[in-house]
Amino acid sequence: NSFPSIDRLVPGAGAGIAALANACGREPDIIIGKPNPFLLNLSLQEMNCSDSAKAVFIGDRLSTDIQAGIQANLDTILVQTGISDFHLKKTILPTYTLESLAQIDQLI
Numbered sequence: 001n002s003f004p005s006i007d008r009l010v011p012g013a014g015a016g017i018a019a020l021a022n023a024c025g026r027e028p029d030i031i032i033g034k035p036n037p038f039l040l041n042l043s044l045q046e047m048n049c050s051d052s053a054k055a056v057f058i059g060d061r062l063s064t065d066i067q068a069g070i071q072a073n074l075d076t077i078l079v080q081t082g083i084s085d086f087h088l089k090k091t092i093l094p095t096y097t098l099e100s101l102a103q104i105d106q107l108i
Contacts, residue, residue, distance in 0.1 A: 034064040037072035044072070058101070062092040069094075077107070 013033055021027050032038050040057060049055055057074045059065020060081040069076035070092070078094035079101050096107055 034059075035067035035071060037068050040068055040072040040074065056095075058104075062088040062094070066094045067092050077104075 017028060017031065044052065044055060052073045055074050056077055057065065057069030057072065058077045058079060059069065060079045060083055062078065066076045066078055075095040077096045077098060080097065080099050098104065098106070
């Protein structure tokens with residue numbers, strides 16, 4: 001995957017991991033990055049939040065951010081920054097969608 005910068009897309013962590021795996025001739029034993037919910041669950045545990053209904057995960061990509069939130073049993077908010085993979089919108093469904101994070105007050 002990639003992420004946006006000011007004037008272009010920049011390779012993300014996954015691209016680096018793929019290059020390293022190819023160079024080593026083996027896949028990683030574990031990947032902790034999104035959409036794996038490990039870090040979300042660890043964050044909830046560290047904040048003593050045992051009720052997932054009291055948390056929400058906000059992101060701008062369906063395949064990583066929103067999928068991670070869903071796998072962690074959290075409500076999710078998709079912010080439409082223009083970089084989301086909208087072709088997945090029929091299979092990965094956020095709880096809420098906002099055009100901008102500035103609209104978050106509509107959900108509180």
